Amino acid sequence: MTILPINPAENASPDALRAFLAQCRDAARRDARPKLVSISLAVDALDPLAVLESIFEPDQPHFYTERPHEESALAGAEAAVAHTAHGPGRFAAIQDFIDDTLAHTIAVGDVNAAFGGPHFFTAFAFHDDVEPGEPFPSAHAFVPRWQVSRAGATTTAVANLPVAPDADLDLLAERVWRAHGKFAAFRYRDPSAPAADDGKPSVAPAEVGDYRAAVARALRRIEAGEFQKIVLARALDLTAPGPLHPLRMLNGLRQRFPDCYAFSAANGRGHSFIGASPERLVRVSKGVLETEALAGSARRGASASEDAALAAELLRNEKNLREQRHVLDSIVRRLSALGLSPGHPAAPALRRLANVQHLHTPVRAALPGGVRLLDALARLHPTPAVGGSPREAAVPAIRGLEGFPRGLYAGALGWINARDGGEFFVGLRSALVEGSRARVYAGAGIVAGSEPDKEFAETELKFRAMQDALLG
Numbered sequence: 001m002t003i004l005p006i007n008p009a010e011n012a013s014p015d016a017l018r019a020f021l022a023q024c025r026d027a028a029r030r031d032a033r034p035k036l037v038s039i040s041l042a043v044d045a046l047d048p049l050a051v052l053e054s055i056f057e058p059d060q061p062h063f064y065t066e067r068p069h070e071e072s073a074l075a076g077a078e079a080a081v082a083h084t085a086h087g088p089g090r091f092a093a094i095q096d097f098i099d100d101t102l103a104h105t106i107a108v109g110d111v112n113a114a115f116g117g118p119h120f121f122t123a124f125a126f127h128d129d130v131e132p133g134e135p136f137p138s139a140h141a142f143v144p145r146w147q148v149s150r151a152g153a154t155t156t157a158v159a160n161l162p163v164a165p166d167a168d169l170d171l172l173a174e175r176v177w178r179a180h181g182k183f184a185a186f187r188y189r190d191p192s193a194p195a196a197d198d199g200k201p202s203v204a205p206a207e208v209g210d211y212r213a214a215v216a217r218a219l220r221r222i223e224a225g226e227f228q229k230i231v232l233a234r235a236l237d238l239t240a241p242g243p244l245h246p247l248r249m250l251n252g253l254r255q256r257f258p259d260c261y262a263f264s265a266a267n268g269r270g271h272s273f274i275g276a277s278p279e280r281l282v283r284v285s286k287g288v289l290e291t292e293a294l295a296g297s298a299r300r301g302a303s304a305s306e307d308a309a310l311a312a313e314l315l316r317n318e319k320n321l322r323e324q325r326h327v328l329d330s331i332v333r334r335l336s337a338l339g340l341s342p343g344h345p346a347a348p349a350l351r352r353l354a355n356v357q358h359l360h361t362p363v364r365a366a367l368p369g370g371v372r373l374l375d376a377l378a379r380l381h382p383t384p385a386v387g388g389s390p391r392e393a394a395v396p397a398i399r400g401l402e403g404f405p406r407g408l409y410a411g412a413l414g415w416i417n418a419r420d421g422g423e424f425f426v427g428l429r430s431a432l433v434e435g436s437r438a439r440v441y442a443g444a445g446i447v448a449g450s451e452p453d454k455e456f457a458e459t460e461l462k463f464r465a466m467q468d469a470l471l472g
Contacts, residue, residue: 001102001103001105001106001107001117001118001418002105002106002107003107003108003111014173014174014177017173017176017177018169018170018173020108021037021163021167021169021172021173021176022169024037024106024163025163025164025165025167025169027106028163028164028165028167029165031104032165033104033165034104034162034163034164034165035104035105035106035162035163036080036081036101036104036105036106036118036143036160036161036162036163037105037106037107037160037161037162037163038105038106038107038108038109038111038117038118038158038159038160039107039108039109039158039159039160039176040107040108040109040110040111040113040116040117040156040157040158041109041110041156041157041158041183042110042113042154042155042156042157043148043155043156043157043183044155045150045153045155046148046150046155046157046183047073047150048064048066048073048074048075048148048149048150049064049066049073049075049247049250049251049254049262050188051075051148051188052064052075052077052148052247052264053245053247053248053251054187054188055077056245056247057077058266058268058270059268059269059270060077060078060266060268061077061078061079061082061142061144061266061267061268062075062076062077062078062144062264062265062266063075063076063077063121063123063142063144063263063264063265063266063415064076064247064250064262064263064264064265065261065262065263065413065414065415065423065425066254066261066262066263067259067260067261067262068254068255068258068259068262069258069259071150071151071152072114072150072151072152073149073150074115074119074147074149074150074415075147075148075149076119076121076143076144076145076146076147076148076158077144077145077146078144078145078146079142079143079144079145079268080142080143080144080145080160080161080162081101081142081143081160081162082140082141082142082143083097083140083141083142084137084139084140085097085137085138085139085140086128086129086130086137086138086139087128087129087138088128090124090128090138090139091124091139091374091375091377091378092374092378093139094120094122094124094139094141094374095372095374095375097141098120098141098416101118101120101143102118102418105118105418107418109158110156111418113151113154113156114149114151114152114154114156115147115149115151115156115158115417116156116158117158117417117418117419118143118158118160118417118418119143119144119147119158119415119416119417119418120141120142120143120415120416120417120422121141121142121143121144121265121414121415122139122140122141122412122413122414122415122416122424123136123139123140123141123265123273123408123411123412123413123427124138124139124377124381124411124412124413125137125138125139125406125407125408125411126382126386126387126406126407126408126409126410126411126427127395127399127406130405130407131405134405134407135267135269135271135407135432135434136265136267136271136273136407136408140267141416143160144160145159145160145161146158146159146160146179146183147159147160148183157183159176159179161175161176205236205237205238205440205467206236206237207234207235207236208234208235208236208237208403208404208439209234209235209402209403209404211232211234211452211455211456211459212452212453212455212456213452214232214401214402214403215232215446215450215452215455215456216452217401218230218232218397218401218446219446219448219450219452221397222446222447222448223448226393226397227388227389227390227393227394227397228326228388228389228390228447228448229323229326229384229388229389229394229445229446229447230387230388230394230397230398230401230445230446231384231385231386231387231388231394231398231410231443231444231445231446232398232401232402232443232444232446232455233402233406233409233410233441233442233443233459234402234441234442234443234456234459234463235402235404235439235440235441236439236440236463237437237438237439238437238438238439238440238467238471239436239437240436240437240438240471241436242436243435243436244433244435244436244437244438246264246266246272246274246433247264247272247274249274249431249433249438249469249470249471250262250263250264250274252469252470252471253274253275253276253429253466253469253470254276255469256276256354256465256468256469257276257278257353257354257429257469259278259353260276260277260278260353260429261276261277261278261280261425262275262276263275263276263277263413263425263427265408265413270434270435271432271433271434272432272433272434273407273408273409273413273427273430273431273432273433274430274431274433275427275428275429275430275431276429276430276469277425277426277427277428277429277430278294278351278353278358278428278429279292279294279385279386279425279426279428280292280423280424280425280426281377281380281381281383281412281414281424281425281426282373282376282377282380282423282424283422283423283424284367284372284373284376284420284421284422284423285421286421287366287367288364288365288366288367289335289340289364289365289366289367289373289376290362290363290364291331291335291362291363291376291380292360292361292362292363293324293327293328293331293344293348293359293360293361293363293383293385294324294327294351294358294359294360294361294385295320295323295324295326295327295358295359295384295385295445296314296317296319296320296321296323296324296348296358296359296445297314297320297356297357297358297444297458298310298311298313298314298317298320298356298357299355299356299357299461300352300353300354300355300356300357310357311350311352311357314350314357314359315348315350315359318449319447319449319450320359321348321359322447323445323447324348324359324361326384326389326447327383327384327385327389328344328348328361328363330383330384330389330391331363331380331383332344332363334379334380335363335365335376335379335380337379338368338371338375338376338379339368339371340365340366340367340368340371340376341365341366342363342364342365343363343364343365344361344362344363344364345361345362347361348360348361349361354465355461355462355464355465356461356462356465372420373416373420373421373422373424374416377412377424381411381412382395382410383426384445385426385445386410386426386428386443387410388445406441407432408427408430408432409427409428409430409432409441410426410427410428410441410443411426411427412424412425412426412427413425413426413427428441428443429442429462429465429466431466431470438470440463440466440467440470442459442462442463442466443459444458444459
């Protein structure tokens, strides 16, 4: 990526902008291919989700992620450049797209701000290939035409635009100047405007498949030695009286689960995948990789003493400890195969959420030269926390047992910046929204000793929290 020593804030005029874009067009002509131009500016405090909601269009792709308790949020919409991939080589194909795009990118402004410069919003489905008719491909990455982020007290707006050798400079300059003015003094949509339906579903949730029977079949296969663990999900189909607004639903999730990754990925064809995931898959910053083993669950108690008793039982429960150890051992083994030396505490701790608590072990490792975030992601996904163990035996069995395609559920969603940093989380506690319909997902890990009724009850607990947050 070429970073030019131009300060957009000090050269903020239509003529200066047009002159800069003329330089970019000249570069595109010299290389006989378009350039991606990225302009970053610090702006007054904005709420990225409110911005996205105010300009939401169902026919435009968008991506949003936030960790409310860390005061970190990132949103972008419309595609300046995009790429789709599938099959076992999808992670490498997306990395090639990122590298090629950055090799032909010109950036100016606050590129080194927390979320400055172009970001590649990326979603990988659970499986390497998706079934015909699914709303999201197995791998998709795009750089948004506009991006707004908050990191603590700093808000950064980024405009990204392709500049072709034959670009109309007047049209481009007008578009960027208009966006600059909009974000410099953003006006949120009038809250009194007619809203999409946010009410209760008009019919009872429809169960997809027979979960208890699926768990029983899985236990027989575990007993036969086919695999040690498999994660099975349920899906509930909800229908509302009118169109659902996915971003308003998401606001309920981020308020209820401030310790989770609130997220929304839209395909631009009316489908949004939203959720509040408790699980980081991988984060890379300044050459350090962070991930975690999160598995084993118990409900929260109604009182402090009940909550503490449930936590103590979870920390000594053999079945849950074994499940969590499957996940940790797999993470360490797969990172070690890349030449990393992962470190982690000897025993798991508790990760407490609003409705459930999990066993949690953080894992860190220095990232050696030549190993990149997507290399680690390709090795880690799917972890035994969402797939099973051994992965090669458990994951292919999931589709036949569950009875529905997962799509982005339990997939890997996140972003990569121009500095080889980024963060991905697992698409859990999630829903696929289209029009007046929402399919909600929840799963549980099945190991020897699991009981169908108890696993069903665990998913019911997760569903109840999701439905309360989504539909009020």
